[in-house]
Amino acid sequence: MIKVQRQDFDVGRELDELTRGNPRIGGVASFIGLVRDMRTNNPGGESITALTLEHYPGMTEKKLAEIEAEANKRWPLDASLIIHRYGRLEPGDRIVLVATASPHREAALAACHFLIDWLKTDAPFWKSEETPQGERWVAARREDDEATQRWKVAK
Amino acid sequence: MRLLYFAWLRAKIGTAEEELAPPSQVHDVKSLLQWLKTRGPGYAEALKDLSTVRVAVNQDYVGSEHPVRDGDEVAIFPPVTGG
Numbered sequence: 001m002i003k004v005q006r007q008d009f010d011v012g013r014e015l016d017e018l019t020r021g022n023p024r025i026g027g028v029a030s031f032i033g034l035v036r037d038m039r040t041n042n043p044g045g046e047s048i049t050a051l052t053l054e055h056y057p058g059m060t061e062k063k064l065a066e067i068e069a070e071a072n073k074r075w076p077l078d079a080s081l082i083i084h085r086y087g088r089l090e091p092g093d094r095i096v097l098v099a100t101a102s103p104h105r106e107a108a109l110a111a112c113h114f115l116i117d118w119l120k121t122d123a124p125f126w127k128s129e130e131t132p133q134g135e136r137w138v139a140a141r142r143e144d145d146e147a148t149q150r151w152k153v154a155k
Numbered sequence: 156m157r158l159l160y161f162a163w164l165r166a167k168i169g170t171a172e173e174e175l176a177p178p179s180q181v182h183d184v185k186s187l188l189q190w191l192k193t194r195g196p197g198y199a200e201a202l203k204d205l206s207t208v209r210v211a212v213n214q215d216y217v218g219s220e221h222p223v224r225d226g227d228e229v230a231i232f233p234p235v236t237g238g
Contacts, residue, residue, distance in 0.1 A: 033238055053237065054161060054162055055237070056159070056161060056211075056214075056230060056232070058214055059211060059214035059230065062214050084237060084238075095237075095238070096237070096238055116238060119237065119238050120235075120236075120237060120238035121234075121235065122216075122235070123235060123237050123238070124161070124211070124230075124232065124235050124237070125235055125236065125237025125238070126161055126162035126232065126233065126235060126236050126237070127236045127237070128162070137162055137163045137233070137236075138236045139234075139236070140233070140234035140235065140236055141236075144238075
């Protein structure tokens with residue numbers, strides 16, 4: 001299931017709903033992405049007061065659905081969920097939730113990792129950061145492309 | 156043709172969306188971008204370095220040789236940074 005929304009989500013409730021009524025599921029893997037204040041990782045660096053996520057309505061949902069379908073093709077999943085927020089978010093706020101459920105942990109863990117890596121390079125979202133020096137668009141990271149590339153060769 | 160711009164490309168071009176009728180020599184993504192560059196300083200600045208520009212036609216990523224036609228939805232944006 002794909003949800004692209006402005007509002008926050010309740011992780012516990014979302015995971016409950018993902019597995020409810022399916023006793024075949026033996027494991028759930030999840031990844032939660034948060035807004036990070038860069039200063040905490042980079043002492044003396046710029047502080048981020050907020051982040052705004054822009055997206056491409058229509059194509060965002062389409063790409064996320066394709067990514068989810070690809071994960072379901074590669075691994076035996078009983079359920080999967082991607083929630084991605086847009087709009088203005090502050091440090092500590094949740095941005096994204098990826099969750100996968102399967103009879104066994106291997107498929108759930110691998111599919112969850114795949115989904116977040118692939119989503120970062122394929123889903124049309126753009127982050128702009130507010131800093132004391134003004135607004136700045138976040139540049140794409142080569143490490144993210146490499147993380148996705150890995151899934152294109154190895155299963 | 157419906158043109159959509161996102162992130163800093165939108166900011167530089169100064170609009171999020173417009174309906175355009177490109178001249179007949181515009182037949183693929185490459186020729187469309189070349190023509191857009193001539194539409195004003197904001198376009199020229201936004202499309203100066205095409206290595207930082209991605210294009211989607213009808214909501215699928217495409218390369219510079221991909222054809223564009225009347226009625227297409229063409230989105231132009233920087234590499235994505237979600238997640």
